[in-house]
Amino acid sequence: MSFLAKEAAHVEGFAPELAVVTTGGGKELEEPLAVRPTSETVVNHMFAQWIRSRRDLPLMINQWCNVMRWEMRTRPFVRTSEFLWQEGHTAHATADEATATAREFVGLYARFAREVAALPVIVGRKSRAESFAGANVTFTIEAMMGDGRALQAGTSHDLGSNFAKAFGTRFAGGDGAGAGAPSPSQGQGDGASSPASTTLSYVHQSSWGVSTRMVGGVVMAHGDDGGARLPPALAPVQVVIIPIFKKGSDPAAVVSAAHALAAACAAAGVRAKVDADADKTPGWKYAHWEVKGVPLRAEVGPRDLEAGACAVTRRDLPRGAGKVEGGLPLDPPAFAAGAQALLGEVQASLMAQATAFRDGRIVNVTSYEELKAAVAGGLWARGPWAGTDADEARVKEETGATLRCFPFPDEEAGNGGGTGTCFMTGAAGGEVAVFARSY
Amino acid sequence: MSFLAKEAAHVEGFAPELAVVTTGGGKELEEPLAVRPTSETVVNHMFAQWIRSRRDLPLMINQWCNVMRWEMRTRPFVRTSEFLWQEGHTAHATADEATATAREFVGLYARFAREVAALPVIVGRKSRAESFAGANVTFTIEAMMGDGRALQAGTSHDLGSNFAKAFGTRFAGGDGAGAGAPSPSQGQGDGASSPASTTLSYVHQSSWGVSTRMVGGVVMAHGDDGGARLPPALAPVQVVIIPIFKKGSDPAAVVSAAHALAAACAAAGVRAKVDADADKTPGWKYAHWEVKGVPLRAEVGPRDLEAGACAVTRRDLPRGAGKVEGGLPLDPPAFAAGAQALLGEVQASLMAQATAFRDGRIVNVTSYEELKAAVAGGLWARGPWAGTDADEARVKEETGATLRCFPFPDEEAGNGGGTGTCFMTGAAGGEVAVFARSY
Numbered sequence: 001m002s003f004l005a006k007e008a009a010h011v012e013g014f015a016p017e018l019a020v021v022t023t024g025g026g027k028e029l030e031e032p033l034a035v036r037p038t039s040e041t042v043v044n045h046m047f048a049q050w051i052r053s054r055r056d057l058p059l060m061i062n063q064w065c066n067v068m069r070w071e072m073r074t075r076p077f078v079r080t081s082e083f084l085w086q087e088g089h090t091a092h093a094t095a096d097e098a099t100a101t102a103r104e105f106v107g108l109y110a111r112f113a114r115e116v117a118a119l120p121v122i123v124g125r126k127s128r129a130e131s132f133a134g135a136n137v138t139f140t141i142e143a144m145m146g147d148g149r150a151l152q153a154g155t156s157h158d159l160g161s162n163f164a165k166a167f168g169t170r171f172a173g174g175d176g177a178g179a180g181a182p183s184p185s186q187g188q189g190d191g192a193s194s195p196a197s198t199t200l201s202y203v204h205q206s207s208w209g210v211s212t213r214m215v216g217g218v219v220m221a222h223g224d225d226g227g228a229r230l231p232p233a234l235a236p237v238q239v240v241i242i243p244i245f246k247k248g249s250d251p252a253a254v255v256s257a258a259h260a261l262a263a264a265c266a267a268a269g270v271r272a273k274v275d276a277d278a279d280k281t282p283g284w285k286y287a288h289w290e291v292k293g294v295p296l297r298a299e300v301g302p303r304d305l306e307a308g309a310c311a312v313t314r315r316d317l318p319r320g321a322g323k324v325e326g327g328l329p330l331d332p333p334a335f336a337a338g339a340q341a342l343l344g345e346v347q348a349s350l351m352a353q354a355t356a357f358r359d360g361r362i363v364n365v366t367s368y369e370e371l372k373a374a375v376a377g378g379l380w381a382r383g384p385w386a387g388t389d390a391d392e393a394r395v396k397e398e399t400g401a402t403l404r405c406f407p408f409p410d411e412e413a414g415n416g417g418g419t420g421t422c423f424m425t426g427a428a429g430g431e432v433a434v435f436a437r438s439y
Numbered sequence: 440m441s442f443l444a445k446e447a448a449h450v451e452g453f454a455p456e457l458a459v460v461t462t463g464g465g466k467e468l469e470e471p472l473a474v475r476p477t478s479e480t481v482v483n484h485m486f487a488q489w490i491r492s493r494r495d496l497p498l499m500i501n502q503w504c505n506v507m508r509w510e511m512r513t514r515p516f517v518r519t520s521e522f523l524w525q526e527g528h529t530a531h532a533t534a535d536e537a538t539a540t541a542r543e544f545v546g547l548y549a550r551f552a553r554e555v556a557a558l559p560v561i562v563g564r565k566s567r568a569e570s571f572a573g574a575n576v577t578f579t580i581e582a583m584m585g586d587g588r589a590l591q592a593g594t595s596h597d598l599g600s601n602f603a604k605a606f607g608t609r610f611a612g613g614d615g616a617g618a619g620a621p622s623p624s625q626g627q628g629d630g631a632s633s634p635a636s637t638t639l640s641y642v643h644q645s646s647w648g649v650s651t652r653m654v655g656g657v658v659m660a661h662g663d664d665g666g667a668r669l670p671p672a673l674a675p676v677q678v679v680i681i682p683i684f685k686k687g688s689d690p691a692a693v694v695s696a697a698h699a700l701a702a703a704c705a706a707a708g709v710r711a712k713v714d715a716d717a718d719k720t721p722g723w724k725y726a727h728w729e730v731k732g733v734p735l736r737a738e739v740g741p742r743d744l745e746a747g748a749c750a751v752t753r754r755d756l757p758r759g760a761g762k763v764e765g766g767l768p769l770d771p772p773a774f775a776a777g778a779q780a781l782l783g784e785v786q787a788s789l790m791a792q793a794t795a796f797r798d799g800r801i802v803n804v805t806s807y808e809e810l811k812a813a814v815a816g817g818l819w820a821r822g823p824w825a826g827t828d829a830d831e832a833r834v835k836e837e838t839g840a841t842l843r844c845f846p847f848p849d850e851e852a853g854n855g856g857g858t859g860t861c862f863m864t865g866a867a868g869g870e871v872a873v874f875a876r877s878y
Contacts, residue, residue: 020462021474025509026455035460035474055718065523066505070464084504279494 001032003041006166010040013133017069019081035068040134040159040207043089044167051203054093054173058101062088077216078151078439085211091203093174095160098204099137102158105208106139109154112210117218118231118350119143120358121153122434124405129389132207136160142404142434144358145220148378150404150438153217156208164202174201219293222350228293229315231350232343239265239272239339240289244282244301251278257330258300261310264332270339290315295346296339304330314342316349362434366423368395371435375401378437384430386422395424401435440471442480445605449479452572456508458520474507479573479598479646482528483606490642493532493612497540501527516655517590517878524650530642532613534599537643538576541597544647545578548593551649556657557670557789558582559797560592561873563844568828571646575599581843581873583797584659587817589843589877592656595647603641613640658732661789667732668754670789671782678704678711678778679728683721683740690717696769697739700749703771709778729754734785735778743769753781755788801873805862807834810874814840817876823869825861834863840874 001020004011014037021033036042043061051059068082088105092098106123113119121141131138135157143153163169222229232238241261243254258274265272275285282299289297297313304310308330314322328338365371365383374381381401396402422430440459443450453476460472475481482500490498507521527544531537545562552558560580570577574596582592602608661668671677680700682693697713704711714724721738728736736752743749747769753761767777804810804822813820820840835841861869 016465018462018464019460019472021458022461023457023459023471025457025511032462033458072464 001034003045004034006041007134007163009162010134010166014038014069017071019068019070036065037067037069038207038209039063039065039067039087040089040163041167043207044163044169044205047089047091047164047203048167048169051091051169051171054171057091057093057171057203058097059091060088060101061090062086075216075439077219078213080212083211083213085209087207087209090206091164091169092205093171093201093203095204098160098206099158102137102139102156102206102208105206106141106154106156109156109208109210110141113141113143113153113214113217114351116231116233117214118233118347118354119153119217119221120351120355122405122407123411124407124434126155126405127389127392127403127433129392130403132157134159134162135207136162140405142436143217143221144354144361144380144436145217145439146223146357147220148361148380148437150380150436151213151217151220152404152438153214154208154210157206159205159207161202161204163205169203169205170200171203172200174199221354223293224318226287226319227291229350230293230295232295232347235293235295236271237273237289237292237294238270238343239296239298240285240294241272241274241298241300242282242285242289243274243276244299244304245278246302249302253305254300254302257305260332261298261300261330261335264336265339268333268336268340270336270343272339296342298328298335298339300330310335312339312342314346314349316346316353366421368424371395371401371423372399375399375435375437380404380434380436382432382434383423384420385424385433386427386430387424391424395435399435400437402438404434404436404438406431406433440473442484443473445480446573446602448601449573449605453477453508456510458507458509475504476506476508477646477648478502478504478506478526479528479602480606482646483602483608483644486528486530486603486642487606487608490530490608490610493610496530496532496610496642497536498530499527500529501525514655514878516658517652519651522650522652524648526646526648529645530603530608531644532610532640532642534643537599537645538597541576541578541595541645541647544645545580545593545595548595548647548649549580552580552582552592552653553790555670555672556653557672557786557793558592558656558660559790559794561844561846562850563846563873565594565844566828566831566842566872568831569842571596573598573601574646575601579844581875582656582660583793583800583819583875584656584878585662585796586659587800587819587876589819589875590652590656590659591843591877592653593647593649596645598644598646600641600643602644608642608644609639610642611639613638660793662732663757665726665758666730668789669732669734671734671786674732674734675710676712676728676731676733677709677782678735678737679724679733680711680713680737680739681721681724681728682713682715683738683743684717685741688741692744693739693741696744699771700737700739700769700774703775704778707772707775707779709775709782711778735781737767737774737778739769749774751778751781753785753788755785755792805860807863810834810840810862811838814838814874814876819843819873819875821871821873822862823859824863824872825866825869826863830863834874838874839876841877843873843875843877845870845872 017037019035022029064086066082066084071079071081074080090101110121110123113121121143123141126138126140137158139156140152141154143151145151219228241258243258245251255276262272262274293315295315299311309327310330311327312324328335362380362382363374365374365381371381392403420430421428456476458474461468503525505521505523510518510520513519529540549560549562552560560582562580565577565579576597578595579591580593582590584590658667680697682697684690694715701711701713734754738750748766749769750766751763767774801819801821802813804813804820810820831842859869860867
């Protein structure tokens with residue numbers, strides 16, 4: 001609790017979300033412990049001990065851990081009181097390096113979202129009101145779910161020296177900008193005799209994280225009434241192969257053919273699974289693997305063995321439309337190569353569907369009335385914004401939509417959003433902002 | 440807290456170790472929450488909802504998560520209030536299956552410890568007093584640290600139906616043994632019309648876990664005064680290659696040769712790293728990588744380029760004795776092959792050293808006096824035991840040693856421990872037990 005209290009904005013932002021341990025080992029604690037909602041404070045407590053000179057910088061650590069934030073309403077994967085995430089933390093000698101690192105990681109998250117999860121996220125900067133408590137600037141990737149709501153799917157923060165000042169995270173050999181009182185370790189350790197060490201500078205920091213929320217984003221962006229539709233790059237099973245048993249023919253022959261296909265897939269780096277369970281019908285299995293979102297399904301029956309080809313169905317297309325013309329050859333290497341090519345098509349198709357869906361649901365607005373109409377219709381509104389925090393709060397209050405981000409200009413190319421007169425206040429110099437209802 | 444309270448032995452064992460959240464989101468909670476010390480209760484809460492019929496069995500789940508147990512004295516990695524572990528949980532239709540699964544996983548841990556971590560663990564059964572709170576039987580792997588203390592490095596529990604009875608985890612289609620009141624779902628779902636479904640049976644369960652404590656075990660079992668000595672199978676860097684710069688010769692040539700060696704290592708599946716930092720001396724680097732326990736160090740200087748071979752030092756042998764006769768050839772594929780062979784030797788050597796150390800520090804005892812002498816001398820004591828819980832408590836009280844385990848008989852072959860007259864009570868039918876001071 002005392003760590004959290006050291007950075008004023010941080011504690012103000014997180015205090016309402018804390019789970020607090022007051023009893024440990026059967027005894028009331030002298031100082032209550034907060035179950036960590038994020039780890040900037042404890043990280044700085046350590047960084048202040050690890051960092052002495054410029055040579056210790058830049059410093060980057062990453063941890064996978066569970067964190068906890070008290071939530072009034074939870075929703076599986078998307079908003080849970082406890083969640084698993086990775087949180088990265090860096091310290092740099094200059095402000096520019098910290099900013100560049102924060103930008104680099106939101107860019108990494110965007111690439112992961114687009115290239116692996118097939119989520120056409122919008123990348124940008126959060127408004128002051130929506131930024132991380134304790135950050136100078138927060139960058140975000142915003143994904144559109146299948147119901148039109150926005151999901152903040154990953155964030156990266158330029159923390160400046162806010163936590164460094166609260167925890168005394170300083171180094172010798174910098175330009176001394178923002179230096180405070182002399183370091184307690186001054187005069188000790190290496191470099192103490194050089195003139196530069198007489199001045200200590202605060203480090204500049206970034207932090208960034210993605211969580212299991214991303215799992216919810218994938219399910220809710222791509223899923224349909226039949227269940228999940230997993231992008232092949234993420235799918236634990238990319239191809240499920242189902243042997244079809246017929247009376248009067250040898251079941252071992254189709255099972256053996258199915259396993260030969262799976263083995264060829266494994267050799268080609270395609271994750272395939274044979275479902276040869278004799279207790280379940282093919283129809284049961286189709287539904288089972290459809291719900292799980294497996295990108296490709298192959299069926300191998302006795303007649304297919306004679307024909308030398310098997311039926312293949314894509315999960316990314318609507319039910320009834322997913323059948324692949326001509327199927328795939330039963331020759332194992334040819335099957336694996338064909339499956340690999342189809343998986344590439346499915347990956348691209350899910351991205352294209354999500355992009356078309358997103359682009360059809362963002363409208364450019366030139367007035368508050370237009371924003372209200374868009375949001376009421378389940379759409380995202382995009383337009384030049386120069387409003388105050390109070391204006392932003394009013395939009396939220398009156399429409400339920402929040403300012404999701406100011407998209408990076410290079411992400412906005414050709415989207416027609418433009419810059420100019422604020423649609424809310426009429427002030428000049430508005431920056432393009434995106435508003436939406438969100439999870 | 441109410442989940443924990445459902446299984447009487449479980450709550451009694453864990454209550455003194457709980458961290459309890461009493462405030463959430465700024466409000467006092469109606470029911471305090473325990474930060475999970477382990478997850479049998481919440482797992483059974485879910486299993487009771489997921490398991491309906493025999494066809495749902497066996498069921499196995501695994502999770503990696505952090506758990507918390509309030510500790511009076513902590514020690515890095517070996518005993519920390521919060522730690523990361525994997526915990527596996529299973530449910531079975533028969534008691535034999537649950538027991539066999541618990542045995543299977545302690546066997547897996549033993550294999551990992553021996554074959555990967557080079558820890559010659561003793562595998563066996565815990566005494567009743569030392570078993571997991573809520574288990575029928577606990578199996579363990581016990582490792583000897585460099586100071587002679589024992590470390591419980593992984594455990595696996597045969598839970599019987601203890602948690603199943605506390606949480607009503609039942610299935611239709613069993614033999615009805617131990618069945619309680621009719622299921623709330625009786626008459627619903629598939630199979631409800633078959634006679635077997637009229638009786639519900641409790642599932643039989645196992646759970647098992649290893650934690651980051653294993654990291655401490657590796658450091659403390661193999662480490663020496665120079666730092667860690669990592670078994671190659673675990674080492675993130677298996678070979679560090681250090682270019683040696685000499686005045687009057689081209690530094691780029693040695694750096695380039697070093698990178699060629701590292702590339703050949705990567706191609707051969709050997710994890711190699713070049714440390715070409717121009718700001719540090721070779722001596723600084725030797726010490727740095729020695730502390731980190733890197734199994735092999737290669738040095739590449741200008742004269743080595745001419746000679747076509749480089750000096751190589753093994754970390755598993757005492758300082759001064761680790762130099763590999765003749766070094767390794769500078770031809771990259773030959774270097775990689777030679778490194779791979781040496782890594783195999785280092786792995787075997789660490790296991791042999793730890794085994795010899797262990798075997799030299801376990802003594803067979805035939806009386807309590809002999810046990811006391813052994814433990815006072817920092818040794819482990821092994822002998823036939825038929826004592827009561829009170830006898831076991833007395834040994835702990837008077838010597839500080841605890842009953843680490845009853846080694847599995849097939850693990851005891853040829854160790855001379857034998858079975859027979861209890862060294863403590865003189866009773867017949869003693870089972871071989873191992874006592875030691877532990878972490």
